[in-house]
Amino acid sequence: METNYTEAERYYQAHKRVKEIKEFYQHLTVYLLCNPIVIIVNLMTSPDYLYFWYSLLGWGVAVVLHGLKAFDRFPFFSKQWEERKIQEFIDKEKGSKKEWE
Incomplete structure (x- = not known):
């Protein structure tokens, strides 16, 4: 699947x-x-x-x-940067949930 x-x-x-x-x-x-x-x-x-x-x-x-x-040639805000930022926000969200529990 x-x-x-x-x-x-x-x-x-x-x-x-x-x-x-x-x-x-x-x-x-x-x-x-x-x-x-x-x-x-x-x-x-x-x-x-x-x-x-x-x-x-x-x-x-x-x-x-x-x-x-x-054409993904932008020196800033590339796909890799987006993925890192997304992961950073996910990790931050997980960390804040643990603080509340």
Whole structure:
């Protein structure tokens, strides 16, 4: 029975990972479609002041961070860090229950 649980858990994790990557590509697509519009509007309405850089840089940083997280390349808060933190909270919870008993 343990094998089925492990297999189900692996499937769930793989499904979750695919969903994260898909959401990143959607985010990237919206970024690539919207920013040319922002650039055109900026150049047509106020060519003396180029404010589209704020959108490109600000949103671009968000896209890069999203990509790092989706592809598990984020130097901080990696899966190993998450597992350590989860275990830490579980151990802390067990310790506090023993104090009450």
